Amino acid sequence: MKPRELAVLAARLAVGAVLVYAGAAKASAPAEEFANVIVSYGLVGPDLALPLAAFLPLLELAVGWALVLGVNARAASAAAAAMFALFVFALGHAVFVGIPLPNCGCFGDAAHLTPGHAMLFDTTLAVLCAFIWRFGADAFSLDAWADGGV
Amino acid sequence: MIGAAMRTKLSRRLVGFVLVAVLSAASVMIGRRNRKPFSPDAPDFRKLGPASAPVLIVEFSDFQCPACRVAEPPRRQLLSLYDGKVRFVFKNFPLRMHQWARAGAFAAECAGRQGEFWPYHDALYDRQDQWTNDKADSFLEGYARELKLDLPAWRACLADPSVASAIEADQKDGNDAWVSATPTFFVDGKRFVGARQLAELAPLFIDKELKK
Numbered sequence: 261m262k263p264r265e266l267a268v269l270a271a272r273l274a275v276g277a278v279l280v281y282a283g284a285a286k287a288s289a290p291a292e293e294f295a296n297v298i299v300s301y302g303l304v305g306p307d308l309a310l311p312l313a314a315f316l317p318l319l320e321l322a323v324g325w326a327l328v329l330g331v332n333a334r335a336a337s338a339a340a341a342a343m344f345a346l347f348v349f350a351l352g353h354a355v356f357v358g359i360p361l362p363n364c365g366c367f368g369d370a371a372h373l374t375p376g377h378a379m380l381f382d383t384t385l386a387v388l389c390a391f392i393w394r395f396g397a398d399a400f401s402l403d404a405w406a407d408g409g410v
Numbered sequence: 411m412i413g414a415a416m417r418t419k420l421s422r423r424l425v426g427f428v429l430v431a432v433l434s435a436a437s438v439m440i441g442r443r444n445r446k447p448f449s450p451d452a453p454d455f456r457k458l459g460p461a462s463a464p465v466l467i468v469e470f471s472d473f474q475c476p477a478c479r480v481a482e483p484p485r486r487q488l489l490s491l492y493d494g495k496v497r498f499v500f501k502n503f504p505l506r507m508h509q510w511a512r513a514g515a516f517a518a519e520c521a522g523r524q525g526e527f528w529p530y531h532d533a534l535y536d537r538q539d540q541w542t543n544d545k546a547d548s549f550l551e552g553y554a555r556e557l558k559l560d561l562p563a564w565r566a567c568l569a570d571p572s573v574a575s576a577i578e579a580d581q582k583d584g585n586d587a588w589v590s591a592t593p594t595f596f597v598d599g600k601r602f603v604g605a606r607q608l609a610e611l612a613p614l615f616i617d618k619e620l621k622k
Binding site for chain 2 (some may be wrong): 280283284285287288289290292293296297299300305306307310318321322325326329330331332369397402403405406408
């Protein structure tokens with residue numbers, strides 16, 4: 261296995277694992293709790309926050325597992341990058357308008373990050389997504405198996 | 411030949427998508443397996459409204475939590491709007507990150523045992539910025555004095571193991587109900603977290619419940 265493929269595999273597993281952990285932590289808790297966090301960002305009201313709170317963690321889980329397994333890895337990395345961009349925008353908005361967020365709510369109640377740390381973390385993951393998107397499937401992905409490579 | 415290769419490719423792609431769906435569903439189910447039913451019960455002094463009221467609201471709250479203080483005006487407004495139609499139950503859920511929340515819960519519980527739970531409860535939220543500091547014990551005793559509680563009995567109550575048991579029972583109920591943020595309200599079992607959900611969504615749900 262070439263070093264570049266190894267790097268793509270590592271990036272895919274890292275981003276995928278973070279999304280699976282974040283999605284599972286939120287999806288297994290009541291949606292109302294995540295909805296309350298979404299509302300605190302000041303971008304949407306409780307009406308829209310509740311369906312978003314139910315949908316976003318499931319999307320994180322699906323995209324996360326697609327990256328871990330290497331199923332449509334390029335599309336999954338693009339979707340993940342779009343989610344990270346959205347999270348960075350929401351965090352940036354909260355910081356810009358001065359909303360005090362003691363916890364970003366990214367991992368439900370499982371782990372607490374400050375908005376600054378969360379923005380840095382999400383930006384790093386978005387860069388890893390760009391790397392995965394640039395080089396596509398590695399030899400250990402299900403994409404490679406589907407294409408007859410393994 | 412090309413058709414067979416394409417079929418293999420498509421079926422392998424399908425296997426990938428099915429795996430993603432199955433693992434995503436399993437992740438949610440594994441996470442939710444510990445959710446249990448909880449008891450909405452509490453001592454009578456922590457209840458408001460008629461026992462026969464058609465709607466039951468249970469609040470899990472923390473006296474030191476700023477979000478709980480913010481939820482107080484909509485909570486009071488809601489109870490006055492639906493006066494006689496709702497039964498309200500307060501349950502303690504002092505969060506570990508709030509250093510003085512447990513002391514507040516003990517103090518209110520002991521005020522409750524002298525029939526003054528609600529005035530003490532209101533004082534704790536209305537003056538949250540005053541007592542949530544190193545001088546908490548002295549402020550808490552000061553509020554007990556203002557309410558003309560029997561101070562020796564109130565102080566003795568703070569050390570009563572049954573008070574700790576009552577608060578721990580509430581916390582267990584909160585954990586069983588998967589409460590991790592305060593305030594969390596259950597209106598006939600439906601969850602509302604925070605002041606905005608209570609103020610904006612709960613009245614619609616209560617109206618619906620009252621029409622049943």
